[in-house]
């Protein structure tokens with residue numbers, strides 16, 4: 154059988170990307186996993202990218218312990234150091250090969266885990282090879298959901314040149330909200346990081362507070378994409394290390410995510 158990556162190798166369009174960012178612990182991993190869950194109903198080809206070395210999204214997607222891009226990178230660097238520069242082409246072929254090897258194909262989505270990518274220090278040629286390889290791979294998918302670390306630099310440098318939908322996640326605290334505003338300013342001040350659309354999702358919201366958040370977001374110049382309620386089931390499943398793909402569609406968090414995805418015109 155053809156692999157997903159081979160199927161559409163000739164298609165040049167990039168997947169529509171959605172990246173989540175926000176301060177530590179606000180729910181990026183939980184919400185990015187639920188986005189994959191919500192998008193699976195579209196039957197589109199989905200690539201989940203776990204860009205956090207802690208690999209929480211991989212766990213939340215019930216995807217086991219895949220070989221990571223960081224491990225591949227290390228391997229390629231070791232080989233590249235031994236060979237002379239004329240062998241660059243071979244190294245590029247190796248990157249493609251290992252990238253496919255690290256792609257976990259599950260029912261309804263595929264996953265790429267970045268793992269730790271700074272172990273051997275900066276090695277820019279390999280970073281850009283990897284980025285190009287991820288970009289080529291993403292052309293075989295319709296949608297790409299990225300769970301990033303709190304910062305965005307790593308997404309930009311190592312995974313993607315361009316993010317279509319940047320979702321800033323905040324908790325309902327004033328400080329969390331302030332950080333979200335700062336993050337937006339930071340993104341907008343970096344010319345290389347121009348997301349197609351940037352919006353806010355307030356997670357763990359109290360029922361009835363949605364209107365207030367709408368107003369607050371407007372004041373910060375942020376588009377409120379939606380609010381997600383505190384969801385006890387999600388919390389318990391996460392605590393037990395269960396796959397969040399089993400969270401029922403009628404749960405509060407899934408309903409919130411669906412409304413965010415439809416606001417982004419993705420479902």
Ligand SMILES: Nc1ncnc2c1ncn2[C@@H]1O[C@H](COP(=O)(O)OP(=O)(O)OP(=O)(O)O)[C@@H](O)[C@H]1O
Pocket residue numbers: 176177178179180181182183184205209302303356357381382383384385387388391392406
């Ligand atoms: N809507 C929610 N209802 C209940 N619990 C939630 C909700 N969203 C997130 N959580 C819980 O909050 C904790 C932190 O969530 P998560 O790991 O997704 O945050 P994060 O932003 O990815 O953190 P980090 O910055 O460490 O990567 C987890 O225990 C998760 O189960």
Ligand SMILES: [Mg+2]
Pocket residue numbers: 181182183205209
């Ligand atoms: Mg996380």
